[in-house]
Amino acid sequence: MTYEVSVTRDGAWWMVAVPALDAVTQARTLGEVDAAARELVALDTGTALDEVNISVHVEAEQTTGRDDQSLRHAR
Template sequence: MMTFDVVATREGKWWMVTIPALDGLTQARRLSEAGVMAREFIASTLEISVDEVGVHVEVDAVGEVHGIVKTLDAIRAERLRAEALERDATNAASDLAKRLVQQNVPLRDIGTVLGVSHQRAHQLVSR
């Protein structure tokens, strides 16, 4: 499979999709269609099957909004950090729930302590 980088730029109601490797240009009504339109353009230009073409669509500016790729990278990094923090918090809650069970604290009360339902407290104890 051949993979191409393409750049989508908003112009009016359309997305202009540039394929730099082929000096090509196509358009799409919706950004979600940009990849399909680019693949079809590339396949037609190179006279190959659409199934043989992959694309990576990038949007870096829309009007006055610049640095979209950099901002998206930062958002992805923050989400990964948040997922790691959530895992750590769940592990800590599970550990605390297990220690409370060892002290014969009822699941409903453990749920109250942790700010979760007694069902969730049971899940944490069972981990």
Template structure:
């Protein structure tokens, strides 16, 4: 049995839960209860054991806030930040190697790169 999606949105004091795979709806008081309520709905609807039901919760909206869209943007930005961090690290390693080959002391290289001399040693040792 696959994993079902539980789309949760806040309406007033309740979390409304939609499980599109079974065209089912339920509700919960707290976000922490959404997964269990969705699992129970699926188990009862499909007449399967509760332990056989896996659910992935996706918060879609809280009032007028489009949580899903905001989270998608945040995930994209974090991925881009990670990519840029990897690129900057590679460039720092390359510059450290170039400066070391010019016979600069590790402390001087560290001052140039804005890192400790210990970090320079790590950069030079990494491949």
């Protein structure tokens, strides 16, 4: 199973949410999001870390006023 991960900026932190698990964690940088999300899923489901599949959706900060700005990547 691939878990959808939603990432939003909250002050100095990135909030990392996994809606399917109703779980949230945080990361200091975008570079830490992948590991934080995988660890959250692994701990919550009992799945081995190397077997966790995620799809990350990062909400871009609203700088242009467009509501549809986003970055997507899958892992």
